[in-house]
Amino acid sequence: MNGWQSDPRLVRLVAERREGALSRRTFLARLAGTGAGLAGATLVGGARPAGAQKRVVVTMWDTEPNPATRAAVKAIVEDFQKLHKDIEIRAEGMGWGDMDRKLQAAMAAKSPPTASHTQTYVVTSFRAKGLIEPVDDLVNAVGKDRIFPSVLQWLEYDGRFWGMTHAWGADNLGGRGDLAREAGVNPQGWKTWDDWLRDLPKLNKAPTYYALSMAGIPFFVNEDVYMWTGSNGGRLFDDQGNPQLDSRPVIEMLEFWKKVRGYMPSGWASHDYLETLSAWASGKAAQCFMWGRTAGYIDQYAPADKRNPDIFQMWPKTIGPSGTKPLTQFDNEPWVIYADASADEKAAAKEFLKFFFKKENYRRYCDSVPVHLLSIFKEDFQDASYLGHPERKRWKPWLDAQVRWVEQGRAHPLLVCDPKERLVPWLGDVAAAPILADMVMAVVERGRDPRVAAKEANEKIARDIIGKAKKA
């Protein structure tokens, strides 16, 4: 291998030039910059006195900004640094929306962190561009066989792992047990959309309470689009990444949404996720789609005598007329390690992550949001000390419902109905754009024919996202 081929920055620069993504002038300017950087680094390295200990600074961005998790991460970092005086870990937590933009900007500026959390579709994109490195050594060191296969599968490309899930959670349909009993409904018997539609009127006592609360903000509508399409045996993209919104499962999904709309609050289209939780907790809605971290919300805002899983139950998700198995969303953000970081930084980041995943440290992290930051290790779900955490014990049905999704392999990352869709390069762009939400609103709120709305959305994705992506 030539000398320059061992430097990932140069390899990528040359590849971008060969693909025509860079002009000759930009290529030469960046080449000069890279060369100067390398020369400078060599000079500095060469000038260091023999035996002087270099302090490696590792920057790690994660998507868990809540105070309890921050405290846990801080404690783990402090313990790590007591053992590794030569490594400084700078851990920063932020909301995942902020992370997405911050990462994109950092990549554009060629100054990414050493490691970060990210979304599965970002792993696809970054891997294809050579921006991240495989982490097989980390996965093997932590214990590949100990990890749920359906957690790791989303990060495996061509036999190699390109990320390591920090913790997971699965979306569920939460239902009010008290309201179901009052209405004489047995949700556990639901299998199909028709079963659900049969009982929705019984659970709807508007305006006292509504049968279902859903968020109308585009991001959350996107989630419901792919979960319901996946539960109806469909997918949003074909193997080439072309949108399939005019397919039968999607059209049926839109028709179904129109029917469900009659049992939701009139202002649902302006509600955000927290408003749906609030409606569920306060008895304004019999059902909502929710994550495990809602347990904390219920404990804070629901009436004191109702804060238990007998009232706040997990109800089954149902399948559409063309589906065979329900599908849910998987919160499966992985740690990834960036190729641009120096070898020392990357090694130090992996060292830290090995420490992070040690039982005693990882348990502190998972316990900071006990029913949502679920352990990636199968053994923990047989471990009395893990299951015995007071919150996990109290909300055990919620834990079990999430584990069932993972065991069945029907928890998929955002916009991935079929595992092959994970490779669609513009998945992230579709997730960020309001096209899918507009399609739903056109049908559900403006009475547009589902076929027409789906065709328009198909054309918009082809023109505004795929077309632009190919040009730029």
Place this chain on the structure above:
Amino acid sequence: MTVHAETLAVPGGRVSRGSREAWIGLGLLLPAAVLVFAFTLFPVGYNLWLGFQAKHALRPTTAWVGLENYVQILQDTDFWRSVWVGTVYAVWSTVLQIGTGVAGALILHRRFPGCDFLRGVALFPYMIPTVIAVFVWRWLMNDLYGVVPYILSALHIPGMPEAWLAHGTIMLVLIAVSVWTFFPFVLVNVLARLQTIPPELYDAARVDGASPLRQFVHVTLPQLRNVLLIVVLLRGIWMFTKFEVPWLLGFGGGAGEAIRTLPVFTYQRSFTYYQAGMGAALSNVMFALLLAVVTIYLVAFPPDVEEQDA
């Protein structure tokens, strides 16, 4: 101009006083010129250039596409919808701000107990950060626990919608929030002008037997003409380009789709589709639309020079 004339009159080869002054003048202008170039001309020029590119908002990828962005904009029904929505919003919110602002100014122009206090209070909506104002309005109007829908439903007024932040009604809320937030600007400007109208004009009108309504129509309104022309122009431009209020109220989607004005549409192209080139082209189109409307407006309603001189 004088400096320039003197410079021309100096025989070649000798640095005259005029020439020196010209250089000093240029030197004094330079910082301002640099600032204007850096913060106005360059961004505008760069934006024009960007409008001809397919450029990702964050990644360093760019491709020349000529007029393609503009062609696509003109063929895009979503663009025309955002122009229409933005126009409805700008026109109605400006008209209502002018109405409430002028009415408020006329009331506060009178002396009565507590009028100084009320003049201060009237400014409050304009002083509250927009994000707070909009979120408070979102809570007030929420269909499940908002106080306004609760009171309206308790009053059993026929025809009242169940939800105010829904597709069919969210525009009304947007206009109401904007009028409430921005009418003090009109009020302050009109009140300031009202206080400079000579009282003799009203005395003369009263002597001629003019009723209060006729005094308003024939004395007050003509005197307010120039202020109103400027206020309508500024508020109209600002409402057409207003981003944060529609964005915070509707987040650009869901029911917010019904208030996706041109600035929100432009923002989404730039930062949710990550299409910086398309976003730049849209902002250029928005600028051109505004320029055309403002030109027509100024031709149709030229400022009254006599009143300005007065």
